[in-house]
Structure formats: C-alpha cells, structure tokens
Amino acid sequence: DAGVIQSPRHEVTEMGQEVTLRCKPISGHDYLFWYRQTMMRGLELLIYFNNNVPIDDSGMPEDRFSAKMPNASFSTLKIQPSEPRDSAVYFCASSLAGLAGPYEQYFGPGTRLTVT
Amino acid sequence: SQQGEEDPQALSIQEGENATMNCSYKTSINNLQWYRQNSGRGLVHLILIRSNEREKHSGRLRVTLDTSKKSSSLLITASRAADTASYFCATERSEKLVFGKGTKLTVNP
Numbered sequence: 001d002a003g004v005i006q007s008p009r010h011e012v013t014e015m016g017q018e019v020t021l022r023c024k025p026i027s028g029h030d031y032l033f034w035y036r037q038t039m040m041r042g043l044e045l046l047i048y049f050n051n052n053v054p055i056d057d058s059g060m061p062e063d064r065f066s067a068k069m070p071n072a073s074f075s076t077l078k079i080q081p082s083e084p085r086d087s088a089v090y091f092c093a094s095s096l097a098g099l100a101g102p103y104e105q106y107f108g109p110g111t112r113l114t115v116t
Numbered sequence: 117s118q119q120g121e122e123d124p125q126a127l128s129i130q131e132g133e134n135a136t137m138n139c140s141y142k143t144s145i146n147n148l149q150w151y152r153q154n155s156g157r158g159l160v161h162l163i164l165i166r167s168n169e170r171e172k173h174s175g176r177l178r179v180t181l182d183t184s185k186k187s188s189s190l191l192i193t194a195s196r197a198a199d200t201a202s203y204f205c206a207t208e209r210s211e212k213l214v215f216g217k218g219t220k221l222t223v224n225p
Contacts, residue, residue: 043204043215056212091158104149105213107158
C-alpha cells in the first residue's frame with residue numbers, strides 16, 4: 001500500500017486566497033483525521049470522520065475552515081479566506097476501527113502551508 | 117488543550133546509550149500511544165499500550181504505563197543515530213488522540 005497520500009506537499013499563498021488540501025487515506029481504513037501542527041500549539045486535531053461521516057469538528061478553529069469526505073478514498077480541507085496565522089503543517093491520518101475505537105493512526109507526509 | 121505532556125522537552129545522548137522519555141496526562145484513557153516524527157515527515161506509530169496493561173515491549177522499545185500516577189515512559193535501549201527524532205505520546209479517549217508537544221531526541225554518533 002502507498003500509505004496516506006497528501007497533496008500538495010507545499011503551498012504558498014497570499015492572504016485572502018482559498019486553499020484546498022487533499023488527502024487519500026489507506027484503502028479500507030474507517031477513520032480519517034485532519035491535524036494541524038505548529039511550534040506554538042503542537043499537534044491539534046481539527047476534525048475526524050468515521051465511514052465518511054464527520055464525527056467531531058470541535059477543533060476547527062473558525063468558519064473559514066471546512067472539511068469534506070465525499071467518499072472513502074478522498075477528503076479535502078479548505079480554508080477560505082486564508083490568513084497568515086493559518087501557516088502550519090497540516091496532516092491527514094487514517095486508521096482502522098477496533099473494538100473500542102480506532103487503532104493506531106497512519107499519518108501522511110503533511111502539507112506545509114505558508115500564507116503571506 | 118494538551119492531554120499528554122512529555123518530559124524532557126529535549127534530550128541529547130551518545131550512540132549506544134539508553135534514552136528515557138516520560139509522559140504525564142490528566143484524565144482517564146482507553147489507551148496510550150507513542151509516535152515518532154523525523155524532521156519534515158509525518159508521525160509514525162511506535163507502540164500502543166492499553167489502560168489495563170502495565171508494560172509492553174517492541175524490539176528496542178519498552179513502554180510502561182502507570183494509570184494510578186497517570187504517567188507513561190518510553191525507553192529506547194542501545195540508541196542509534198537513526199533514532200534522532202521527536203517522540204510524542206498520545207492519549208486516546210472517545211476515539212480521539214490528544215498529543216503532547218513531544219521530546220526532541222538527538223543521538224550523537
């Protein structure tokens with residue numbers, strides 16, 4: 001398996017522009033997670049899906065952020081409009097479902113977003 | 117808010133030495149996991165220990181869990197330069213993982 005695939009790997013955009021990050025989870029995984037990593041705040045969970053359904057989006061910082069999972073093999077995280085404080089590395093992760101919740105998570109390589 | 121907090125924040129050792137990292141957390145958990153992150157890469161799962169387990173081994177890794185003290189430790193034995201990375205503990209509760217800010221380990225050849 002190719003693992004979790006994220007695109008683009010790097011994104012540089014100007015403030016006010018729309019940014020779309022993409023993720024392809026590992027085939028057969030039931031859960032998909034979006035995280036944001038910064039030096040100041042560490043790794044934060046933004047939203048997660050179970051069987052393509054958003055379960056918890058309490059980590060999404062503002063209405064400017066939205067995430068979708070139209071099918072089991074694709075998810076997007078959109079920021080509109082983007083702001084400099086959104087600059088971070090965004091990770092997608094997927095996992096199988098266990099008896100008591102998800103098993104270990106498999107992370108993609110991340111998208112480094114820079115908003116100028 | 118951060119659930120797990122790693123200690124120390126940074127650790128520098130010589131190749132061949134053992135490295136011990138600690139993690140403390142605040143609330144009850146289903147399991148605790150340790151991940152490694154090499155510079156510029158995604159996190160890689162190392163080991164999972166369930167709340168009813170006290171110790172677990174995987175190769176050169178040994179993890180302990182003390183639920184009464186709400187703490188865990190990760191021991192890497194006979195460290196190698198390739199072990200240089202950041203190590204994170206993550207506590208799982210209600211399907212979500214909450215990560216600490218990590219311990220940055222440097223293994224000098």
